[in-house]
Amino acid sequence: MKHWKRLLSCVLAGSVALALAACGQQSAGGSSAGNQSTSQSTDQSREEVSSAAQSSAGSGADASGTESGAGSGSVLVVYYSATGNTETVANYIAEATGGDIFEITPAEPYTSDDLNWTDENSRVSREHEDESLRDVELTTTQVENWDSYDTVFIGYPIWWGIAAWPVDGFVEANDFTGKTVIPFCTSSSSGLGESGELLAELAASGDWQEGQRFRSSVSQEDVNEWVDSLGLSAE
Structure with a gap:
């Protein structure tokens, strides 16, 4: 058990x-x-x-x-200035837009005597009478990073109702395809005339806009107002 x-x-x-x-x-x-x-x-x-x-x-x-x-892309201000008036306006535009500057410079600069249009023997007078003399050699027509600019201002003084011819060589040498081009000029009395249209014909490319004429003693405020009207102010 x-x-x-x-x-x-x-x-x-x-x-x-x-x-x-x-x-x-x-x-x-x-x-x-x-x-x-x-x-x-x-x-x-x-x-x-x-x-x-x-x-x-x-x-x-x-x-x-x-x-x-x-945005509107990069801005370039190209100019030829004989006496400094166009240069002043170009600097105003560059400052207002935040753009870069390129000066068109003749290989043989114009002297004060050359620019004396009242003298029939002066350089500009002879070039005015003989168009074959207007093919002015420039120190360079090449702009660094040219393709990066979307808007190009072209500035010049008015000579006998048209753009000062040193500008012609620069316009002919560059391709403005895809760029908005805005001409401007300075003069004591003459208007813009057909200067912008004639340059557009030389370029044969680019979207050329109506230009603006400024008096020789234009103020920076007036230039800024014009730039604002274009919608290109940097501010």
Whole structure:
């Protein structure tokens, strides 16, 4: 009898041990599954954050691209000045637009005597009478980064109702395709006349706009008002 009780006790103890082991394994398995679920959730969250960051970065790049494409582009102010009046206006325009400056310079500069139009033997008088003499050699017609400019102002004094001919060589030597070209001139009494139209014909390229004539003693305020009217003010 005692033998059977002892045997029954061993069997019960073994059953309890097996049951406890099974519970432990289930508990461990549950913990592992929980960890796996948590890990998957964490990875998913990271992927979502990464995707959102990439989307945000992409949106920023698009916005930046749009902003970089806005505006009127670079401005260049080209001028020939015989006595300094056109140079003054050109500097006013460059300051108002934030543009760059390029001076047209004859290889043989005009002296005061050369510019004496009342003397029929002066250089300008002879060039006026003989068009073949108007092919004025320039020190250079090449502008650095020419292709980067979208808007080009062309300034000159008026000689006998037209643009001073040193400007012709520069206009003929450059391609204005894709550029907005705005002529301006200075004179004591003469108007712009057909000077801008004649230069446009020489260029045979570019979108030439109606020009503006300024008196020799024009104020910076007047020039700024004109630039503002064109929508090209840097401010």
